[in-house]
Amino acid sequence: MNIFVLMKRTFDTEEKILIENGSISEDDAEFIINPYDEYAIEEALQLKEAHGGEVTVVTVGSEESEKELRTALAMGCDKAVLINIEEDLEDGDQFTTAKILYEFLKDKEADIILAGNVAIDGGSGQVGPRLAELLDIPYVTTITNIEIDGKNVKIVRDVEGDSEIIETTLPLLVTAQQGLNEPRYPSLPGIMKAKKKPLEELELDDLDLEEEDVMPKTKTLEIYLPPKKEAGKILQGELQDQVKELVSLLRSEAKVI
Amino acid sequence: MARKVFVLGEIRDQFLRNVSFEALAAGKIISEGGEVVAGLIGENVRTLANDMIYYGADRVVIVEDEKLKYYSPDGYSQAVMAIIDSEKPDAIIFGHTALGKDLSPKIAAKLNAGLISDATAVEIVGGNVVFTRPIYSGKAFEKKIITDGIIFATVRPNNIPPLEKNESRSGEVASISVEIKDLRTIVREVVQNAAEGVDLSEAKVIVAGGRGVKSAEGFEPLKELASVLGGAVGASRGACDANYCDYSLQIGQTGKVVTPDLYIACGISGAIQHLAGMSNSKVIVAINKDPEANIFNVADYGIVGDLFEVVPMLTEEFKKLKIHSS
Ligand SMILES: Cc1cc2nc3c(=O)[nH]c(=O)nc-3n(C[C@H](O)[C@H](O)[C@H](O)COP(=O)(O)OP(=O)(O)OC[C@H]3O[C@@H](n4cnc5c(N)ncnc54)[C@H](O)[C@@H]3O)c2cc1C
Numbered sequence: 076m077n078i079f080v081l082m083k084r085t086f087d088t089e090e091k092i093l094i095e096n097g098s099i100s101e102d103d104a105e106f107i108i109n110p111y112d113e114y115a116i117e118e119a120l121q122l123k124e125a126h127g128g129e130v131t132v133v134t135v136g137s138e139e140s141e142k143e144l145r146t147a148l149a150m151g152c153d154k155a156v157l158i159n160i161e162e163d164l165e166d167g168d169q170f171t172t173a174k175i176l177y178e179f180l181k182d183k184e185a186d187i188i189l190a191g192n193v194a195i196d197g198g199s200g201q202v203g204p205r206l207a208e209l210l211d212i213p214y215v216t217t218i219t220n221i222e223i224d225g226k227n228v229k230i231v232r233d234v235e236g237d238s239e240i241i242e243t244t245l246p247l248l249v250t251a252q253q254g255l256n257e258p259r260y261p262s263l264p265g266i267m268k269a270k271k272k273p274l275e276e277l278e279l280d281d282l283d284l285e286e287e288d289v290m291p292k293t294k295t296l297e298i299y300l301p302p303k304k305e306a307g308k309i310l311q312g313e314l315q316d317q318v319k320e321l322v323s324l325l326r327s328e329a330k331v332i
Numbered sequence: 333m334a335r336k337v338f339v340l341g342e343i344r345d346q347f348l349r350n351v352s353f354e355a356l357a358a359g360k361i362i363s364e365g366g367e368v369v370a371g372l373i374g375e376n377v378r379t380l381a382n383d384m385i386y387y388g389a390d391r392v393v394i395v396e397d398e399k400l401k402y403y404s405p406d407g408y409s410q411a412v413m414a415i416i417d418s419e420k421p422d423a424i425i426f427g428h429t430a431l432g433k434d435l436s437p438k439i440a441a442k443l444n445a446g447l448i449s450d451a452t453a454v455e456i457v458g459g460n461v462v463f464t465r466p467i468y469s470g471k472a473f474e475k476k477i478i479t480d481g482i483i484f485a486t487v488r489p490n491n492i493p494p495l496e497k498n499e500s501r502s503g504e505v506a507s508i509s510v511e512i513k514d515l516r517t518i519v520r521e522v523v524q525n526a527a528e529g530v531d532l533s534e535a536k537v538i539v540a541g542g543r544g545v546k547s548a549e550g551f552e553p554l555k556e557l558a559s560v561l562g563g564a565v566g567a568s569r570g571a572c573d574a575n576y577c578d579y580s581l582q583i584g585q586t587g588k589v590v591t592p593d594l595y596i597a598c599g600i601s602g603a604i605q606h607l608a609g610m611s612n613s614k615v616i617v618a619i620n621k622d623p624e625a626n627i628f629n630v631a632d633y634g635i636v637g638d639l640f641e642v643v644p645m646l647t648e649e650f651k652k653l654k655i656h657s658s
Contacts, residue, residue: 088585089604092471099472110586169437170446195585195608196468199449201437204405208441213516214405216434234430235533235588236580239402240521253586254579290480292446296462297475301612307631309623317635318645321617322653324633329615331537331594332561332653 076128076223079180080119080152081190081202084136084143085109088195094298108143111191114251117258118221119189120151126223128186129153133179135172137161141274148269149261155274163279168291169197173205175289178282180210185246192217192250200250207248215241217252333459334366335483338421340412341372341384342431348380350534351427351487353494356388358454358487360495362423362461369393369419373411375401381505388495392505393419399512402519403431407512409438414510416443423461423483429533432486439484446478452491452591452612469585469608489533490591525580530564532581537563537594540583540610543570544599544620544639551577553643554598560650566590566610568600584609596646598639602627619643 086092087105094100108116119130131154132147134140144155158175160167180188188207193200200216207214219238220231223245232239233252261269279286308324310317325332337359341352352370359368370389372380374396381392395411412435416424424439426432428450440447451463452473460477463485467474478484532538539558541551551565558565566588567581583590585608595613600606602618602625610616611630618631619639628634635642 086468088469088608092468094472099468168446170440170444173437173441198465198467198469199447200433201440201447201449204434204437205441208438214438215517217430234522236525236578236582238523238525239519240523241517242520243517292478292480293448293476294479295474295476298467298472299474300472301470304630304632307616307618307628307634309628309634309636314635314637314641315645317637318642318649321633321635322646322649325594325615325617326653329594329632331615332650 076122076126076186077184078119078122078128078130079183079185079188080112080115080130080132080147081176081188081206082112082116082132082134082143082147083109083191083194084134084140085194085196092300094300098298106139106143108146109191109194111193111195111251111253113258114253114255115189115191116147116150116152117256118251120259121256122187122223131156133176134158135160135175144274145269146261148272148274149265150259151265154272157274157276158282159276159278163286164289166291166294167289168293169199169201169205170292171289172202173209175279175282175284176202176206177209178284179277180206187245188248190248190250192252203248203250210248212246212248213243214248214250215243216250218249219252219254221249333364335363335422336367336369336419337363337423337425338416338419339368339370339389340424340426340432341370341380342427342429343372343374343377343380348383349427349429349489349531350494351429351489352384353387354489354492355425355427355487356384357494358451358485358492359423359425360388361454361456362425362483364456366422367391369421371395371412371415373400373408378505378507385501385503386497386499389503391503394505394507395510396507397510397512399515402522403434404515404517404519405435405438406515406517408435409442410512411510412439413442414508418508421482426486428486428488436484436486443482443484445481445484448476448478448485451485451487454485454487454492466612470612488589488591525578530562532564532566532583533588533590535564535590535592537561537596538566538583538590538592539563539596539598540566540568540600541571541576541598542568542600543574545571545576548576550640553640553647557596557643557647557650560647560654561594563592563594568603568606570600597627597631598643600627601625602630
């Protein structure tokens, strides 16, 4: 099976967000593979183990994303591709990313493409379905189980807590939801092997794309932190009195009851 | 600038979800006196059209087909594209629900358009339609505009206040026929895991339990409190992982993102991944026996104590209040 995984490098979940000169400061921040993409990588590896084939992990990013690509290779992916847009593009959005991935994937004859259902930084969740539409293949988002039998695919999809049982066929794009699997940690031999695995670097030029072709359709005017919450009120006294005070505060001060 | 705005209504269990009315309110703002055209898609939707008008739509376009009984990206995009082709709107608004999240990027790709997902506010600034949206799981916000082509956004449930329902409004309800075909994904079955009752993502009050609830039975007092307040029960992943409740109740980065008026966290430590799903709630109450628990850092009001004592007391107090006020 010809398997592709889309991966994004994101801020570590635990990171504090600081804003400097109008944008999010990346100094000293820890980066990770977007957690949902990690599920996608794990599922890709399990599909390969069950059906044979090759797993290629792809990212649109900058030089720095090499570290996360190496981690994916250490987990067991066979090849990595970095589409480096740092030099060519000042700004991009989900339109941009999907278009670039499309140009890369259009002649790759992927049987299945896996991605995370959302990236925890931008939180749009657009790239997977956009790409499937451009490639003219079906997609299923937020999946928690997948079984492939020849060309036939059976999927369990999470829909706000309910489960849909879906039937579809390859070629296909799916996006991963929590619960799909438990991602493996890279093993020591895996890390050693990863250093020698192929990591191809491409730029827009290599995909016959000009900057105008991928100009974003949206623009961020401002980024800001939510107003700092004043320290909450920890109630004191007898428990019964605290409860009475809470109810009255919710009614008269917070006015939510 | 007056705009024509297309708003997609969303139906669940034969009713319009609230987010449909919130999307209409957003549409009204964006229209700047232009027209708001609602769309309804499904097997049998005509009876719901008037509600869309009462909440702000000027007209409703419906697409009905038995193949639209269940949502599928192919079926629904064929219906939506037929409406867009015939109406040629300047702007499109969907709810940021499972359906809206799944469908909107496909439509955006078809239209070669930008898309602003998960907006929590919309305003007109100097003629521009400016959307606010949370990023980094609500740790920051951004203001965003569409710079090229049609304006397209999804709105997060429970954030944009709907217009007052006005049953004296009237408007045309037209049906367009679309041949729904070649569905490449087929829904064979829907397994409902979510508890009956109030929809978590649209609830005004949520009583959530964590590992501190200790067992499935431990959720009973929380359910009672939620029921007195007309709210829904939610949970941390800790509680779901421990099998105290179903994953459909999970709130947080990998669960539901909620913004109720009142969030009561019981026996939840306040891990960053949990906060990602609830920190933008209007008022947060924390009940935890550990005074150092992180949840107190985001709470407006906190009670340090045993939830099994505090929650039943709270239920009783609210019951008294109800008797007095009714
Ligand atoms: C990638 C990733 C994604 C995640 N996504 C989510 C998510 O979406 N949602 C989520 O919630 N978590 C998520 N988590 C897990 C998260 O990190 C925490 O582990 C989880 O939220 C902890 O749940 P908890 O607060 O119920 O349990 P604990 O952290 O164990 O806290 C239990 C609390 O109950 C209190 N307590 C105990 N007994 C009582 C009592 N009788 N009365 C009052 N208080 C009591 C304790 O003092 C403690 O503070 C995620 C983690 C990862 C790594």
